Amino acid sequence: MSTTREDFKAGIWVIGAVAALVTVGLTLTLAIGGVSWLTAPFRGEVDKRDRTEGSGAFRIATYEEFFGLCSTVQSKEGTIRTLEEENKTASESRRAQISTSLTALKSSRMEAVNEYNAKAAQEHRSAFRDKDLPPRLDVNDMNTTCAP
Secondary structure: OOHHHHHHHHHHHHHHHHHHHHHHHHHHHHHHHHHHHHHHHHHHHHHHHHHHOOHHHHHHHHHHHHHHHHHHHHHHHHHHHHHHHHHHOOOHHHHHHHHHHHHHHHHHHHHHHHHHHHHHHHHHHOOOOOOOOOOOOOOOOOOOOOOO
């Protein structure tokens, strides 16, 4: 009978050890998960800063992107002015073509202005817009200036 009692005690000890290991593992998992959850906002801000302000490639690309968007708007304005001038002396059939082109260009210009303004409004991008570029472009102003 003592063998059975010793086996029973050993079995209880094994079950207790397994339960203790599971409890310790679960406690550690919850503790680490809790710390991770509590520090998530801080870690997210650090990651965002590293990918934007801390990234030279991002800074340069964003800086150049604003110039590119602004010059796209200027190019479309120049083409619109050229077509409007041509329209004054164009034949009737050419005027129809010019009218269609002007409509498309004005729409395309408006999209470019809106894209510039949307990116200029983004906090992580606006810091990298050149000081000589306008903070926003005006959809109705056909004389966009990108640099002095």
